[in-house]
Amino acid sequence: MINYLKQLARKYSTNKRTSVALVVLTCFVIFTFHLTNIKDDLLPEGFKFEPFSNAKADEPIDKPLSNFRPPHKGHQNGDVLVSDFPANKLLIIFPSSYKVANLKDEYREKFGSLPPGAEIFNYHQKNKYMASPFSDVIFSEPGFQTHNLEVFNSHRNIDSDMEKCNSIKENISVEASTEVELTSRLADVLDKFRQENSPYYQDLVPFIGKEIDEQLAKGSVEEYWFRLAGSSVWLEQYGVHYMISRLVYSRNKVKDKPFVSLLYVQLFDENWNELRDVHLILPSNDPSKLKLAKPEIQDQIHYKEVKFPSILPVAHYINDKHQFYGPEDPRILLVKNKLGYEEPTIFFNANHRKISEIVDDGEGSSTVKFDHFRSMFMCWPWQYQLGKVNVDGLSDNKYDYNTYNRVHEIRRKALDRGATQKNWTPFINYSERYENEDSDRFVYFIYRWSNLEILKCQLTNLVFDKPSQCEFVYRMDPSLALDFGVGAMRGGTELINIRQLLEENYQNGVSQLKGVLMKFPSEREIWIGFPRAHITDCGCGSGMYRPNLAVITKYRKKFKVHSVSSFFSLGVDTIGWNPNQPSSKCDGLNVYIPNGVSSWTIRPTSNGNEIEDYMTMSFSLSDATCHIIHIRGLLTSLLNLDKNSTDRLFESPTINPEEFGFNNENLDCAVRNSEEFCRLYGEKFNPPKEEPEEEPKEEPKEEAEEEAEEEAEEEPQEEPKEEPKSEPKQEPKEEPKSELNTHRRA
Known part of the structure; x- marks a missing residue:
């Protein structure tokens, strides 16, 4: 039959249209013929080819691949997706920018023999726009539900009259998926940690080694260990979500009384399936050069093979006398370094010590006294250091030649450390990249939400045992005492730079953003994130934590909270603080804390005239889970925010934007309505008991x-x-x- 079609094509070659049609028909028949004769051993297990004619009339041929992972050999255009492989397959992934003729030969030369059965590849896709942290499985998810958010703006002053809050309130709507819990068997995590027997594990053996052995033997790990505070970033060079979470060990089985916290890192594909055996070839540093006087000598790439999932060997202080050691409240951010690549950077608070006094006893020896602090740190999980004198305060031969993830203390310049520093909200000023040779040389923090204060801290040219120096670049009230209370709103997720979001998606093919970018005020920067308020004794237990949406703007040199929402839940149901009584939601604390914005993607709608956006937010419930939820339409709602205002968010103002909003009024309104949210929630889940006479209540322990x-x-x-x-x-x-x-x- 194929030969007959070829003869027809030659016979009617004088008629160009007929000839072209026959050639196309010939190619189709040949393709179908070969496809129907593919050997079974070339097809994925469980797959059976069926002719196209068997497809149902109302069913598309190209269905979302929710239950089927095609083999990477099937990609005709050379594209490779991490989800093409089984989740338990050993994958060795080079960054897409790593260009060599033969990756297997390169691996053998740089890292040794190739592990048996491993798949080795570069992650890449021809259409960069499609190289997205979201797959069609998520885009087509049917379970999105609409939710309304109350947002309080800064367009007018209400003279601190809370009865006027409605005059600065707007309602926006977003859609949210059903939340997904990302679970881990903690016994498996610890057993693997023990079997690998790394130098970092050996550091911890004197403190918790016997206890881990006993708990694994008795099957009681889950009683002592908790996992929470997961946050992630999308690694475009590798096609994976990179998630860090906090592993908490409590000797008395009380999750808010940990002896030590560790950082656990996992990888997920674009469908949020965990990858259980992956090696990434990561750009790293030479730790032996970190202690050199000239920081620029450190800036050379040394590629390193790193296995996932794993516990990060973060440098931190520890002893066996008390508790609260190791990294707490981790948050993660992608930072572009001077070498031109993006790397994750983790921010946390941790206990450490510093020498306060050295006393000479007059007999040829001396004694050392220490002060202890809980300070902010940043950590580069792809970089390393030798020893941990910068957190221990003294050199120690037990640790000096061990390799740890590189850390630096973050400290307010020319000010006392303070006993405790935490809940700093990190963000990057994207516009500064143009001034700094396309790199991020500083990281910013919201130090205080109420009475807004912004810190600017060094990211580069750091000396090994010296803190990153931070300066206040904005203080709403310069006369405010630095130890003044931070207020109800604090912490939460990192902030996302909206100019960066729009420009990168426009460059990746979303041409519909051109109009928005054309109107974007040149002197304005916008960041969006989710702080969380802590409100006590509001009607549900001893306190409630929930996310709040916040929009921060910078106009010239002034920052302000442009808009902020009251509490919202997005349909997420919380669990009780007591693990033995999860349905008792108002017994103790009621906790739902946002930890990070994992990704935010924009794409054209099906008609090509508009856009739709998808965000993934990570959060924890009751300090005992790691969840994600997908949010659709947040950017679209923000583009329509304050449409009747003379100071629209995404357009040049027609008034002086420095005249309004430099106060706490919208924050106070948001907290006020959050208190009402808590009261109504308490009435639903903790109805008051009818008693003849109310007894005085003991103050909640927490x-x-x-x-x-x-x-x-x-x-x-x-x-x-x-x-x-x-x-x-x-x-x-x-x-x-x-x-x-x-x-x-x-």
């Missing part, structure tokens, strides 16, 4: 502990133990008062 923490944080406590300088291995016997029996939350 709240009392939190107040004790605030009091203890007023000044750092001196380490009472005197440690001989010649004996750096000896550990102090006491911790500062501020680190004892306090209530810690993510």
Whole structure:
């Protein structure tokens, strides 16, 4: 039959249209013939070819591949997706920018023999727009439901009259999917950690080694260990979601009284399926050069093979006397470094110590006294350092030659450290990249939401044992005492730069954004994220935590909270604080905390005239879970925000935007309505009991502990133990008062 079609094509070659049609028909028949004769061993397990004529009339031929992973050999255009492979397949992924003729030969030369059965490849896609953290499985998910958010703007002053809050309130709507819990078997995580027996694990053995052995033997790991505070970034060079979460170990089985916290990192494909055995070839550094005087010498790429999932060997201080050691409240951000690639950077708070005094005893020896602090740190999980003198305060041969993830303290310049620093909200100023040779040289933090304060901190040219220096670039009230309370709103996710979001999606093919970018005010920067408020005694237990949506703007040199929402839930149902009573939602704390914006993608609608946007937000419930939820239409709603205002968010103002909003009024309104949210929630899940006479209630334990923490944080406590300088291995016997029996939350 094929030969007959070829003869027809030659016979009627004088008629160009007929000839072209016959050639196309010939190609189709040949393709169909070969497809129907493919050997079974070339097809994926369970796959059976059926002719196109068997497709149902109302069913598209190209269906979302929710239950079927095609083999990478089937890609005709050379594209490779991580989801093409089984989740338990050993994958070795080079960055897409790593160009060599033969990856297998390159691997053998740089890293040794290729593991048996491993798939080795570059991640890439021809159409960059399609190289998205979202797949069609998520785009086509049917379970999105509409939710309304109350947003309070800064377009007019209401003279602190809370009865006028409605005059600055707008309602926006978004759609949200059903939340997804990303679970992990903690016994498997710890067993793998123990079997790998890394130097970092050996560091922890004197403190928790026997306890891990006993818990694994008895099957009691889940009683002592908790996982929470997951946040992630999309690695475009590798086609994976890179998620870090906090592993908490509590000797007394109380999750908010941990002895130590560790950081756990996992990879997920674009469908949010966990990848259980992946090696990434990551650009890294030479840790032996970190202690050199000239920081620029460090700036050379050394590729390193890193296995996932794994526990990160983060440098942190620890002893066996008290609790709250290791990284807490981790948040992650993609930063573009001076070498031209994006790398994840983690921000957390941790206990560490610094020498306060060295006393000479007059007999040829001396003793060392320490102060202890809970400070902010940043960590580069793709970079490394030798030893951990920068967190321990002294050199120690036990640790000096071990390799740890590189960390730096972040400190306010020319100010005391303060006993406790935490809940700083990180963000990047995208417009500064143009001024800094297409790299991020500074990271910004919202230090305080109420009475807005912004810090600008070094990212580059750091000296190994010196903190990153931070300066206040904006203080709404310069006369405010630096130890003044932070207010109800704090922490939450990182902030996303909207100019960066729009420009990168426009460059990736979303031409519908051109009009928005043309109107974008040149002197304005916009960031969007999700802080969380903590409201106490509002009608549901001792306190409630929920996300709030916030829009931060910078006009010239001034920052302000442009818009902020009251509490919202997006249909997520919380669980009780007590793990043994998950349905008791108002017994103790009621906790739903946003941890990160995993991704935000824009694409054209099906008619090509408009856009739709998809965001993934990660969050934790009751300090015991890692969840994600997909949000559709947030950018679209924000584009239509304040449409009747003379100071529209995405357009040049017709008034001086410096005249309004430099106060706490919209924040106060948001907190006020959040209190009402809590009261109504409490009425639903904790109805008041009818009693003849109300007995005085004892103050909730968690709240009392939190107040004790605030009091203890007023000044750092001196380490009472005197440690001989010649004996750096000896550990102090006491911790500062501020680190004892306090209530810690993510």
